[in-house]
Amino acid sequence: MAQILIVDDDHQLRMSFERLLAAEGFEVRTASSGEAGIAAVREEAPDVVIMDVRMPGISGLEAYAAMREIEPRLPVIIMTAYGTTDIAIEATKMGAFDYILKPFDIPDILKLIDKAIAAGRSMRSRVAVGEEGEQALAADAIIGRSPAMQELYKAIGRAAPTDATVLIRGESGTGKELVARAVYQHSLRADKPFLVINCVAIPETLLESELFGYEKGAFTGATGRKVGKIEQANHGTVFLDEIGDMPLPIQAKILRLLQEQNVERLGGRQVIPVDVRIIAATNRDLEEAVRRGQFREDLYYRLKVVSLTLPPLRERPSDIPLLVRYFMARYGREMSQPDPGVSEAAMALFTANPWPGNVRELGNTVKKAFIFNRGAPLGPDEVQKATGEPLRNGDLAALTTGDALADFVRRQLGSGRESLFEELMDHFGQLVIREALEATGGNRTQASKLLGLSRPTLIAKIEKYGLRIESRVRDSRS
Known part of the structure; x- marks a missing residue:
């Protein structure tokens, strides 16, 4: 059962959250101040923290910074009113999972919590590579003794400690995300964010803003600034799943990211430096996609600095x-x-x-x-x-x-x-x-x-x- 920590000085809000989330099957803990929230995380790290920005004593931003020192990979959702969105955006740039504006809809916060739990699990749940028995059962596992799998384990071990871009190839269902997580968990960035972006699960019209963020007025409905996932994962790792299906205009921006290590938000002119490692995966024949003009050749060569292939079960x-x-x-x-x-x-x-x-x-x-x-x-x-x-x-x-x-x-x-x-x-x-x-x-x-x-x-x-x-x-x- 996932555990949620609610940090807010509003007693009524804490009680409402506790009832709602308990009914959804979560274990809920509460804290009435930033200091109490830090103490709760130090005592036992929850799966997700939902925290207000403005509280008596230290602010939510200060509390988040302290929580990050205790548990760097803890997903934290910031709650904020319209007047304090700049603080919430700053927290997101520091690595907070996301922020949500008060008042919020219950379905929206529940979806965000589910996403945060999944993200936290990706970062903190160990992937056992080539292990069996109790060691494998205690974690997600990549199982196999065949020569092809033995070569894969060696390649993971060689690639993980570097900052090289990694391209993981294999048919659907072979375990590409597990390999990506194994590379991340054995890397020098293992205590930094690991964010997963599925390039086919997000509509093309939203994928660009999800990756790079946007400025107020960038498009209809952009009522404020939004930090993109790549900027949010600064100093960490971004896993681009099914990159072979990424639209060509966004491929150009990923190429720029790999070449220059910077991004621009939609509707903005500021060049934002970022330090992220890219791991990508695809089940497509990228060479054929390049020949057909469906995938950029220059991006293809930038991605395959290290190429890992997962063999099908057959x-x-x-x-x-x-x-x-x-x-x-x-x-x-x-x-x-x-x-x-x-x-x-x-x-x-x-x-x-x-x-x-x-x-x-x-x-x-x-x-x-x-x-x-x-x-x-x-x-x-x-x-x-x-x-x-x-x-x-x-x-x-x-x-x-x-x-x-x-x-x-x-x-x-x-x-x-x-x-x-x-x-x-x-x-x-x-x-x-x-x-x-x-x-x-x-x-x-x-x-x-x-x-x-x-x-x-x-x-x-x-x-x-x-x-x-x-x-x-x-x-x-x-």
Whole structure:
């Protein structure tokens, strides 16, 4: 369960926050002053701090500086009124996670808290590289003994202590973000910010302002100055995930950042020096993208100073039993259930599968099989059910093979509906999310992990599809 520290001199606000966040499944601590907040962090570092700027005694800015000395990677969200936004912006430039204006909407603060928890976990949760047993279970882990993985471990060790730009390549689901975190955690910047930007998850119209920030009046709705993530991560590391899908105009700005180590906010003329290390990742063929004019050649060569490649599972089948045993032990610990083990026949099925979704698909399949397991070692029937259970949703009930699914789609293509693509994507999306919720007893946190979605994204889709599945398990945020 994630722990939130609220620091504010307003007793009523602290109590309101405590009730709201406790109802959301968080553990909440409170402090009435900056001094008390510093003492609380020193006693036990929370997952996130939410702190007011103006309080009796030391200011929120001074309190943040002291907290950063105690725990440099602690995400801190600053609360501020319109009249004190300059102070909040200064705190963000110092490395605070973000700020939010009072009064704020509850959905906005909850989304921001979820993002801060994820960011804090990326910075503080250790990635075990090439370890097994209890060492690996105590952290996220990169598992494998194959020659390709052994070469990867060596490359991480050589690249991490330098400031070289790193390009991580591999298919979807191979674990590129884990490698990025491992490089960061073994680098000389490990006590500085680590910010993750997914270049395809943020709309193109917002990506530039997210990265570089903006000045008041830069565009409609820019009512004040906003510090960008790159400036916020000064002296730290920025991970640009799926950089192969970054729009060309923003690629030019990233190239300038790498060449000159400075940025300009949207609508501003001030050149702002920054000292950040860039780690990038992509599942695209960048060489082909360069030939097609979809990716800048000069940026490509700037990024691949160090290039790390993650092999797909089909090229390292000898690592699959290690991964299956790791996931079984891990999920057993997470669900407080004994690890039942895996039969030889089931393991043979796991190993024979090509796993186009790679480690992510394998992990989700093991988790699904574990959820439906009744205590005996996993058998081939449970593996087959987890990998190929028939879909259940109206016309989709009979779709048990790829050919049948293709036939269904072809029938729909003849309907002539203009919005067919969106309708089909919503249809399948609703089915997948419903199955995940049913599999986890309605627990949204577990369902989001099963699907590889962030919790806010899952909640937004549940609301969009109007899904109503009663939770049979407390929705823990741990």
